[in-house]
Amino acid sequence: MPVTRALFDDVMVPCYAPAQFLPVRGEGSRVWDQDGRMYIDFASGVAVSALGHCHPAMLRALDEQARKIWHVSNWFTNEPALRLAQRFVDHTFAERAFFCNSGAEANEAALKLARRYAHDRHGEQRIRVISAANAFHGRTLMTVTAGGQAKYSAGFGPNPAGFTHIPYNDVAALEAEFARADDICAVIMEPMQGEGGMTPGTPEFLQAARRLCTAHGALFILDEIQSGMGRTGALFSYMQKGIVPDILTSAKGLGGGFPIGAMITTREIASAFSPGVHGSTYGGNPLACAVAGAVFDIINTTEVLDGVKARHALFIEGLKAINSRRHVFSALRGEGVWIGCELAEPWRGKSGAVMNAAGDAGLLVLMAGTDVVRLAPSLVISLDEILEGLSRLESALDRALA
Numbered sequence: 373m374p375v376t377r378a379l380f381d382d383v384m385v386p387c388y389a390p391a392q393f394l395p396v397r398g399e400g401s402r403v404w405d406q407d408g409r410m411y412i413d414f415a416s417g418v419a420v421s422a423l424g425h426c427h428p429a430m431l432r433a434l435d436e437q438a439r440k441i442w443h444v445s446n447w448f449t450n451e452p453a454l455r456l457a458q459r460f461v462d463h464t465f466a467e468r469a470f471f472c473n474s475g476a477e478a479n480e481a482a483l484k485l486a487r488r489y490a491h492d493r494h495g496e497q498r499i500r501v502i503s504a505a506n507a508f509h510g511r512t513l514m515t516v517t518a519g520g521q522a523k524y525s526a527g528f529g530p531n532p533a534g535f536t537h538i539p540y541n542d543v544a545a546l547e548a549e550f551a552r553a554d555d556i557c558a559v560i561m562e563p564m565q566g567e568g569g570m571t572p573g574t575p576e577f578l579q580a581a582r583r584l585c586t587a588h589g590a591l592f593i594l595d596e597i598q599s600g601m602g603r604t605g606a607l608f609s610y611m612q613k614g615i616v617p618d619i620l621t622s623a624k625g626l627g628g629g630f631p632i633g634a635m636i637t638t639r640e641i642a643s644a645f646s647p648g649v650h651g652s653t654y655g656g657n658p659l660a661c662a663v664a665g666a667v668f669d670i671i672n673t674t675e676v677l678d679g680v681k682a683r684h685a686l687f688i689e690g691l692k693a694i695n696s697r698r699h700v701f702s703a704l705r706g707e708g709v710w711i712g713c714e715l716a717e718p719w720r721g722k723s724g725a726v727m728n729a730a731g732d733a734g735l736l737v738l739m740a741g742t743d744v745v746r747l748a749p750s751l752v753i754s755l756d757e758i759l760e761g762l763s764r765l766e767s768a769l770d771r772a773l774a
Contacts, residue, residue: 376406391731398425401753401761403736412761414749415736419566419598419710422625422671424750429666430628437662444658446651452661456634459668463607465616466636470645471656475597475623476510478633481650482619483514483560485637486591489644490557494589499533502549502559504540508567509560509595518560521568540565541577550584558619559585560593563609569741570705570712575613582615591618591641597633601625602671602751604707605681612707625751628667632660671751680708680751683758687711687747690762700769709753713745719773729772735764 377392393405401424403411416422423430437452444450457469472478483501490498501518508524509515513532516525520537538545540561550556559581565571585592594617599609603625606612610620618641623633654660670676688704691713695701703714715722723739730737738746749761 391728393731400424400426401750401757409734411731411734411736412757412764413736413753414730414747414761414765415738416748416750417629418624418738419603419748420624420627421629422601422603422751423628423667424752425629427628427667427670429670430630430663433662433666434630434659437659441658443654445653446655450656450658450661452658452665453656456661456665456668459665459672460634460636463672464620464636465638466620467639468637468642470635470642470650471661472633472635472652473631473654473657473660474510474633475595475621476512476515476633477652477655478597478621478623478635479509479515479518479560479593479595480512481635482593482595482621482637483518483558484650485619485635485641485644486558486560486593488649489591489641492644494557497555498557500553500555500557501535502546502556503535503537504561504565504568505537506540506568506571507537507560507562507565507595509562510597540568540571541574543577543580546577546580546584550588550590554588556588556590558591558593560595562595562597563599563613564604564707564710566598566710566746567740569714569744570710570746572705572707573613578613578615582617585618593617593619593621595621597621597623598625598748599707599710601667602677602680602708603710603748605677605684607672607677609707625671626667627660627664630660630663632657632664676751683749683751683753684708684711686755686758687762690758694762694766694769698766698769698773700773706747709747709749709751711747712740713747715743715745715773722772725772726768729768730765732771733764733768735761735768737765737768 395403397404401413460466460469503518505520507519509518517531563573600622619637701713702716721742723745726745727739740746
């Protein structure tokens with residue numbers, strides 16, 4: 373059966389507007405389309421393919437597990453899920469793990485846990501969640517409400533109640549909410565807003581959130597769906613911020629391309645859940661957990677994490693060189709291999725045009741709002757691929773912003 377991009381418009385629900393070419397094969401940080409054209413991948417499936425495409429260790433883990441058992445449901449547990457949970461316990465603050473299929477599900481579980489914990493310990497009035505404006509926490513009704521972006525949450529009827537949004541990095545606004553009423557059960561924040569424009573959280577803001585949650589008996593939820601699994605140069609970004617959350621969510625890079633999400637927390641907080649209170653048919657799937665275990669072991673090494681920091685320096689040096697010639701960026705920000713390039717005033721609103729032109733130039737990039745071009749390549753992208761990709765990006769900028 374011949375498959376073309378036109379078939380998408382005939383058979384798919386129009387939730388997406390995909391590129392006109394179809395990727396069919398990937399290896400490392402290179403992708404090929406149906407016509408055999410090669411693209412340098414600076415997007416990694418929106419910060420998902422942390423080790424690039426078809427990494428040998430992932431292929432080996434998937435093949436070995438696929439020959440044993442694929443699915444058992446949560447009437448049983450399984451070896452890969454328990455091994456993955458033990459990795460989280462051994463290498464993070466966490467004492468308990470819950471597995472699901474995506475970042476949205478992980479955040480949904482975190483918010484439900486926080487509310488149940490507050491309900492059981494403080495009473496029914498403790499339901500309010502503080503989030504940041506322009507955040508992104510997923511696409512369920514609960515998580516789009518937490519995200520506070522009307523373009524994602526409007527038009528679906530009443531949104532879940534009990535969410536308050538403050539400006540990101542505004543310590544005074546956060547303090548004012550805690551002073552206003554004793555009804556806050558949790559604060560949920562990204563350590564850097566990805567979809568919201570690649571805006572890093574300041575240490576002062578994140579540390580204030582930790583301090584206020586502790587002082588008022590609220591839980592601090594850190595959404596590390598994009599920032600986690602080595603993307604910023606640490607296993608999780610909180611390890612660089614001088615904070616420890618009560619609940620952390622992970623997905624995207626955790627599976628390296630295989631769908632999986634995780635919510636991790638302490639023993640005490642986890643005890644607010646009991647059998648039947650929450651669950652997921654596919655959560656903790658043996659295939660997903662086997663692949664994620666292989667990804668975890670590779671990323672959680674000095675070689676890879678130090679390499680992310682070195683690649684950050686190479687990217688920034690190259691982007692600054694482009695900007696010295698083209699004068700197209702007003703700011704470069706981000707951490708590790710997670711970088712936002714904010715377009716200067718004459719070209720604001722054109723990040724989509726740059727993304728499309730990059731595709732024409734043989735490069736995959738992302739946007740983070742209409743003004744920011746986002747780069748989120750593999751953590752192990754090679755120097756040659758970085759240099760070639762930056763050259764293609766400069767060609768795309770010439771084309772899109774001429």
